[in-house]
Amino acid sequence: MAQPVPPPRRDRARCRSRHSYEGFVEKRGPRDQGYRRVWAGLRGLTLAFYGGPRDCEPLEMLDLGELVAVRAEGGGLVLRLRGQEVTMKAESWEAQEMWRGFILTMAEMKVPTDLALLPGHLFQLSEALREERDRRATPGSPVTPGSPATPSPPEPPLSLVPSCFFEVTRPEAERLLERSADGGNMVLRPGGHGRGVSVTTRQEVNGTVQVKHYKVNRVDQGYVVDVDTPHRCSSLAEVVQYFxxxxxxxxxxxxxxYSPRLGERDPQSSAPHPAPRRALQPPHNHGMAEELAKKLQLRRALTGD
Incomplete structure (x- = not known):
């Protein structure tokens, strides 16, 4: 008699999608009498809590599409959602700031500008945002439970984003171009108008620096550059070529x-550090040496050394 085949062993890599950020936290919510230690994992707009890092089935899930505000309070991170509040306490201040950064990045689809993190951490957030945009642009990819069936046009996949696109604000784009004048004078960035992207340019004309910003609206499967005569492009690469x-x-x-932003080293810092300078030695002039010796002897006599 044939023996029944045992069910395949479920492991974390197969039963659960890879999280953008995860780790142990102390969590307290409306159904908790106090704080409890759980394993938290964030993917897109879903924040899930597990009994441990190897568990497959979550104990609870939060829909960050319902997020109203995030604030640091009482040594923890308070997430205010519609109808409830959840407090998370991370194992360190840095981990708590990372949680705040990842939660806001996934909820708002942009990297916050007020994070007290190192450049490497900001680069990690930027890459997670790009991956999430790529994931949401994939047909049939869920964003969050209860998300609308007809969301706004997705951002282009990562492979279609030009290398001159940076996750920076308008003022940051201006500073970026000022610091990287030798590498280029135009960048693409997230659109402050809520849809599409913006283009920031910096040129010097007759000795005067001119910084300009242009809206590029996402329309259907293409883009429209908001200029005097609107220009339609089929891709972001075509937008760059148009300018x-x-x-x-x-x-x-x-x-x-060529950019020192987003965790990349400044071109100057990547250059080999010169050898430390030796102390300057006086020239081999016997007359000058004798004069210096006399002055030193006189100084010691006056100070009592």
Missing amino acids: VESSKGSLQPLHRE
């Missing part, structure tokens, strides 16, 4: 390898 051609080459995209 290059319309400026007759005076505008050039700032590529990531």
Whole structure:
């Protein structure tokens, strides 16, 4: 008689999707009498809590689409959602700030600008945001339980995002171009108008620096550059090409390898550090040496050394 085949062993990698960020936290919610130690994992707009890092089935899930505000209070992170509040306490201040950064990044689809984190951590947030945009752009990919069936047009996949696109604000884009003048004078960034992207340019004309910002609206499967005569493009790469051609080459995209932003080292810091300078030695002049010796002897006599 044939023996029944045992069910395959479920492991964490197969039974649960990879999280953008995860770790142990002390969690307290409306159904908790006090804090309890759980394993938390964030993916997109879903924040799940597990009994341990190897568990497959979550004990509870939060829909960050219902998030109203996040604030640091009483040594913890208070998440205020519609109808409830949940408090999380991480194992360190840095981990708590990372949780705040990841939660806000996934909820608002942009990296917060007020995070007290190192450049490497900000780069990690930026990469997680790009992956999430790519995931949401994939047909059939769920965003969160209860999300609308017809969301706004998704952002382009990571592979279609030009290298001159940076997760920066308008003021940060201006500073970025100022610091990287030799690498390019045009960047793409998230649109402050809520849809599509924005283009920031920096040029010097007759000794005067001119910084300009342009809206690029996402329309259906393409983009429309908001200029005097609106120009339609089929991709972000075509948007970049439009600005290059319309400026007759005076505008050039700032590529990531030339930028010190987003966790990348400043080109100056990547250069080999020069050997420490030795103390300057006085020239071999016997007359000058004798004069210095006399002055030193006189100084010691006056100070009593």
